[in-house]
Amino acid sequence: MSTLLEVSGVSVSFDGFKAINNLSFQIGPAEMRAIIGPNGAGKTTFMDIVTGKTRPDEGRVLWGEKSLSLLKMSEARIAREGVGRKFQRPTVFEDQSVHDNLLMALKNDRTPWSVLFFRPKFKDLARVEELASEIGLSDELNRKAGELSHGQKQWLEIGMLLAQEPRLLLVDEPAAGMTLSEREHTTDILVEAAKTRAVVVVEHDMEFVRRLNCKVTVLHEGSVLAEGSLDHVTQNQDVIDVYLGR
Ligand SMILES: Nc1ncnc2c1ncn2[C@@H]1O[C@H](COP(=O)(O)OP(=O)(O)OP(=O)(O)O)[C@@H](O)[C@H]1O
Ligand SMILES: [Mg+2]
Structure with a gap:
């Protein structure tokens, strides 16, 4: 199997504390992966x-x-290479419609000047419809983003990331603050997205991870403690001791 991202032997310390310790991680071009582990294990730092x-x-x-080294690239260049990241707080434009948020996300150059003079082509408008359908917001296209529920804003944010067509999507704790039905819909969006790209999801909600139905990497003290199916890692005694049995 080919590899899209290969992390090997990575360590990082903050004031002498090793947050990431000789970490190795690989993911293929159309793969879903969940990362779990206790607070402070280094999951967010890995995405950083x-x-x-x-x-x-x-x-x-x-x-x-x-096999280009991402370590030599700026954050902006890494994003252009196709690494998209979803932050927990949605960064949608609240006063703009869902449609216009998605349309603006299609453009790489999002300076106010270029957005102002952006003349969307038919294919851009078709792509907006397609994205709205992927995130389940087809009926909300004309609503202002600020009127959406918390879950819907999160989906819009995912849609805006998908508009950039990332080859790798990093998502940190997407289920936080969502209702059960919102969490289920979020799983569906991510599973669909992972059919054509790599998706890495950090999540504490085990039911959410189970529904992702993918390989799981358990981080602990900045290293991989266990890796495999959810059933495999949750039966691992080390994983039970440091995470599940808390
Ligand atoms: N910029 C930073 N400066 C100093 N320490 C940091 C920094 N970023 C992370 N850390 C420390 O590194 C460790 C790993 O933090 P990280 O946020 O990656 O954990 P996490 O696995 O995402 O935890 P959580 O499940 O709580 O989100 C923690 O001890 C944290 O305090
Ligand atoms: Mg974190």
């Missing part, structure tokens, strides 16, 4: 390293067919 926000002290982070 892949997106270029945090630079590791040692190790390699290689990307794509050409």
